[in-house]
Amino acid sequence: VLKEGLDHVPAVGSSLLAFYVSGGGGSLGDARRLFDGLRVRSVGLSNHMMAEYAKAGDAGSARELFDAMPARDAVSWNSMLAVHVRSGDVAAAKELFAEMPERDVVSWTTMLRALSVAGDFAGMRSLFGQMPERNLVSWNCVLSSYTRHGRFSQALRLFPWMLLEGHTPNSFTVVSLLSACEHLRKLRMGRWVHANLVTPALQAHAAVGTALVEMYAMCGDVARALVIFTKMRSKDVFAWNVMIRGLAVHGRAGDALRLFDLMKRQGFRPDRFTFMGVLLACSHGGLVDEGRRAFDAMQREHGVRPSPEHYGCLVDLLCRGGDVDGAVGVVRAMPCRPDQGVWRALLGGCGVRAGLGSAEVAATATVGWSEDGERAPLSDLFKISK
Template sequence: MCRASLPIERSLPDILKHCNFQQLKQIHGLLLTSSLSQVPTLSSLFIRRATDLGRMAYAEFVFSSAGVLPHVLIWNAMIRGYAYNGPHENCLHLLEEMPQRGLKPNEFTYPYVLDACTRLGDCEFGKKVHCRVIKAGVDFVPSIGSSLLNFYMEMERSRLLVGSLTDGRKVFDGLADKTIGLWNRMISEYVGFGDIESARRLFEEMPERDVVSWNAMLSGYVRATDVERAKDLFQRMPVKDVVSWTSMIRGLADSGNFRAARRLFDDMPVRNVVSWNCMLSSYTRHGRFQQALDLFRQMHADGIVPDGFTFVAALSACAHLGALEIGKWIHFNLIKDGLQSGAIVGTALVEMYAKCGDIDRALKIFIKMVKKDVFCWNVMIKALAIHGRVEDAMKLFALMKRGGLLLNDYTFMSVLFACSHGGFVEEGRQIFDSMEQDFKIQPKIEHYGCLVDLLCRNARLEEAQQVIKEMPYEPDVAVWGALLGGCRTRNDLRLAEKAMERIAELETNEGGVYALVSNMYAASSEWNEALKARHKMEQRGIWKCKGYSSILEAADVR
């Protein structure tokens, strides 16, 4: 029988599932002019459709009109709407009000309220709901169990309720009917929290497993860098999909066994772009940049369509190799509309051009980028400073503050680096002081190192010593090395010797500091002392590496 020939009350539920807002208003008129408005099922479906369309004000109006005939279906529909669209607090208010209206929440009410508690981070109310669920005897319902599990996991993850992982496990154990999806979820949660042994025990208890179960456990071993267990599990898997192969490749690569990782990659029966990206990014993360570019060429030759992660890995390899022409080819032939492709790819382009020496093109791309996040600004500020364009770097920092961007640790590292290389002493001190005062960012030892370097480069050794004395960290080799650099500028051998004593206590293998002291003695014609410094390097097996040109190699601003 066609829909048109059905009685209107029977055809309305199907119509409500697919109607637009204009049609919904017409249906509302029909309900108001007929007795159908007294049918709770239709009223609840009407409110549900209004909330699905995001029309919360309209849903609230209809809900208030239906209040004269309260029904749990209608209240559940409104609670669901608030859970999806907000404000989430209203889910909690409606639950509290239901008993006053003579309504009893059911198994369809609680999942939405628990989801609202999770979004709000309301630990206390969530625990109260759990108690109500137990009292109502519906804690065995899978949808409620899943929502409770999600609530406790999120509370643990956000550190709002320490020990929630244990509570989540109790919920899981209390479920009489556990789907394989819930087993997999619990294993994945243990893996996510780094509790691999609990994940393994649960995995072994499973009455049945699917490929997701095996992959969850495999990813746990890979995360824990337990490559031997990962290999054993991989070999025992009854079914392997592309996720299984890719996880194992990452595990082998992360353990440093690139030959085995590449062999496994070449043996994969089916590869997707994620598999290629895994191998590609593994090469770049471990400094195998030429191999990364070779693999990228093979990927292109095989006709695999790259994505943003592919471009980031390939451009990073170009940046470290100084392969400007390859980077430009990737930019103009493959990325093309890179300015529209998102902050991550745009930042990789900026960094690639900057590291390869083309700072003008890097700045041009940065300016034209549609989406720029704080990391992109950090990269650009640092790149300008290294290329000697310190004033431009300072202007960008001022723009960041005016634009209301959320500055982070690396922002201040970048701008302090710029101040240090531009001689902006007072500006640098003010920026350092503003970190905690204005931005509530606690300076790390790296920030103190930048400040010491700034002062030492401008012959303000006494102030630098005072900073070292008052900083809440034990100075590391970078801090003492910065002070040594200042000693060289003023040829202060006495202070240099004290700094070297502290560096020796750190038992560092940084040959540069010994070479610096040796050169200082030689510059003062104190040849015996210069030879002693060189002998110390030889005795400790330390050798100063030859310098090489690589722009932006100083630090990763992200």
């Protein structure tokens, strides 16, 4: 192709570049050598090469190419801005944003993400207010940023202004709002979102259905959560985990275990979060034998390696069931260092049910070591249980 001089056709150069970086067996370095050898390197072709660097996470090479471009279009500027944001270089993103000759809604929204990643929510909110034009993506960006970082009240206060601007919420909007309602335990607001914003088409989305289940379950309306879960046409493991945990939190251990069995019968593979919910259900329901069987089956039958959180749940289960010696044995046999959750469960159970003697035996035998190799004072462990 190069010998025939066809590389001066932009479409040919772009196709060659795509061939090298996707199905041609070449490397990104090969693609760059091809790019440098082309006689005509259009803005579009340069954008393509920059996008490949962005996919590879090579922000330095992308910026080098961007700086060398004789001409740039809006895609060039926005692509480079996105590269800086993905690499976490917020200072470079701010500098580039200030230099942009023209900014469109994509530029502004990308910068919103940069400020969110940096934790600068005051700056994000200020920039959002300065935007000459806001679309649904911009609103969702701010709402999801608030909910991802635990600023649920701010998300709910901002949402009405989105409606006043005439935007129609989509699945991303609804998931953010339901997450805020769930964490703030605002069942009434969650019901309003469900009744007024969740159309049948939206509820068909697995993410929306799962968010509804979680909101109702964690806000106390477990019956409604079960109805929605049962009607969901598309369920993934995450949806099952949410429903199992919702039942467990509200003391419906038997229902949680029956749902766990149904999940397995329908061919879903339990993960570490599934077993957290199952162990929590057993702990709250006093089902010691069932909890032990579930814990033993984790790795043996399902290939899920128990984490300190799982051990903490098992210790809590045994202590609640009065088997403090068994809990001590579990802590002693742990293949990993007990964390604060494990110690809190053990010391709380020992202190309340068996006096501090059992805890002292366990602590003496299994207490972790500090970074300098010295044994941690026993008194520090008892502080954890307070």
